[in-house]
Amino acid sequence: MPRRAPSYLQTLAALTGLLLAVACAVSPPPPPLRPSAAQPALASPPARPAAVIPLAAPPPPTALERFLAQMRVASRAQGISEQTFSAATAGLAPLAAITSANENQPEFSRPVWAYLDGAVSARRIKDGQFMQTQVRSTLDGIAERSGVPREILLAIWGMETDYGRGQGGYNLFAALATLGYQGPRQQFGREEFLAALRILQDQHYPVSQMKSSWAGAFGQTQFTPTTFLKYAADGDGDGRIDLWNSPADALASAANLLKSQGWRKGDHWAMEVKLPKGFAYEDADVEIVKPLSEWRRRGLTRISGNALPADGQGAIYLPAGAKGAAFLIFPNFNVVLKYNNAASYALAVSLLADRIAGLPAVKGSWPRGERLLSRDERMDFQRRLAAAGFDPGGVDGVLGRQTRAATRAFQKSRGLLADGYPDAELLTALRQS
Ligand SMILES: [Ca+2]
Numbered sequence: 001m002p003r004r005a006p007s008y009l010q011t012l013a014a015l016t017g018l019l020l021a022v023a024c025a026v027s028p029p030p031p032p033l034r035p036s037a038a039q040p041a042l043a044s045p046p047a048r049p050a051a052v053i054p055l056a057a058p059p060p061p062t063a064l065e066r067f068l069a070q071m072r073v074a075s076r077a078q079g080i081s082e083q084t085f086s087a088a089t090a091g092l093a094p095l096a097a098i099t100s101a102n103e104n105q106p107e108f109s110r111p112v113w114a115y116l117d118g119a120v121s122a123r124r125i126k127d128g129q130f131m132q133t134q135v136r137s138t139l140d141g142i143a144e145r146s147g148v149p150r151e152i153l154l155a156i157w158g159m160e161t162d163y164g165r166g167q168g169g170y171n172l173f174a175a176l177a178t179l180g181y182q183g184p185r186q187q188f189g190r191e192e193f194l195a196a197l198r199i200l201q202d203q204h205y206p207v208s209q210m211k212s213s214w215a216g217a218f219g220q221t222q223f224t225p226t227t228f229l230k231y232a233a234d235g236d237g238d239g240r241i242d243l244w245n246s247p248a249d250a251l252a253s254a255a256n257l258l259k260s261q262g263w264r265k266g267d268h269w270a271m272e273v274k275l276p277k278g279f280a281y282e283d284a285d286v287e288i289v290k291p292l293s294e295w296r297r298r299g300l301t302r303i304s305g306n307a308l309p310a311d312g313q314g315a316i317y318l319p320a321g322a323k324g325a326a327f328l329i330f331p332n333f334n335v336v337l338k339y340n341n342a343a344s345y346a347l348a349v350s351l352l353a354d355r356i357a358g359l360p361a362v363k364g365s366w367p368r369g370e371r372l373l374s375r376d377e378r379m380d381f382q383r384r385l386a387a388a389g390f391d392p393g394g395v396d397g398v399l400g401r402q403t404r405a406a407t408r409a410f411q412k413s414r415g416l417l418a419d420g421y422p423d424a425e426l427l428t429a430l431r432q433s
Contacts, residue, residue: 067181075197084201088173095178098214102183107375112319113366119348128154128356131163138248146255147265153251155353160222168213176216192216195225219243220250231257261338269332270350272303282418284316303363321421325364381422384430
């Protein structure tokens with residue numbers, strides 16, 4: 001186990017060097033965008049004078065071609081050279097796997113406990129501790145300059161790419177073009193495509209190195225191009241920024257992003273807590289922030305039974321409702337949300353960071369025997385809430401702020417515990433009402 005990570009990095013470095021060498025040496029001519037679409041069939045000599053050949057009109061441009069034509073104009077207006085544009089788009093074709101990932105909405109969501117089991121696994125904790133020994137002095141310098149602790153940076157590195165192992169293998173420009181010309185993320189795809197051209201022009205990477213996830217995030221800490229332009233940093237001081245191959249650059253960039261988003265040095269991020277009997281669950285919501293003195297007064301303690309910190313403020317997060325573990329979340333938790341706007345992600349980063357630092361695992365239990373509502377059931381739940389006079393703010397299957405508030409109001413009207421968490425039991429109660 002302890003040998004895996006460095007040999008992986010060495011392998012990666014060797015492979016990258018090999019790829020660069022191959023790219024420089026061969027450099028094949030770019031294939032045409034549409035290999036055969038507009039070429040008239042002239043294989044046999046014309047039987048009649050050329051003037052009467054019934055030439056077909058060129059087919060109309062495809063959606064991808066129209067997208068690229070728009071991007072060519074837009075990028076030229078931003079000072080992107082024709083050379084850069086051509087290098088990025090030579091042979092570019094849409095990626096079918098990305099089209100389907102982009103359009104598929106999962107019918108069932110994964111329970112938070114199953115997500116945390118994978119995200120904060122014993123293997124990932126151990127690897128994080130090992131990587132800490134490998135890049136300790138780099139991390140110490142970055143933590144000192146940014147105020148973001150080592151373990152948070154390691155946890156983001158582990159969550160994003162398993163410490164560099166899984167960076168995504170799609171061509172960045174093809175991924176962003178596929179998102180940009182069709183589907184629900186076109187504005188995102190267009191902005192990021194232009195930003196990626198800017199990066200190529202400024203940083204002179206070989207296009208073959210610019211690999212990304214299907215959603216266009218790249219490098220060891222998975223930056224999008226616009227995020228790169230705002231926050232990327234040269235962590236190893238070699239004068240270049242390389243998020244694919246330099247852990248120091250990737251970690252310094254992540255720290256720079258978190259610092260810019262308001263990370264509070266020395267403050268907590270999340271802490272497992274124990275709620276007292278008879279606790280007023282309607283205030284257990286990620287958006288209801290109160291001074292810690294108020295939570296102490298209401299009987300909250302750390303999970304160990306010890307008192308909460310003396311100063312500061314926080315909100316209560318119940319990832320699985322009142323039947324699961326409870327956490328006090330601090331302003332730094334919301335800074336992690338800037339990295340990836342899902343509370344379960346920020347919780348995974350928080351818990352992985354704690355475990356890498358040697359703190360104990362979550363003590364509270366999860367309702368592992370319970371099944372989550374499907375998307376259809378969540379929509380049915382919302383429809384029935386609305387019919388019962390509790391406005392869930394639309395029927396979209398997403399359990400956002402308004403749905404949580406409506407759920408609480410319904411729970412209170414029935415004398416139920418108002419945790420705002422719709423489960424199968426509550427759906428049954430609503431169906432029977
Ligand atoms: Ca560097």
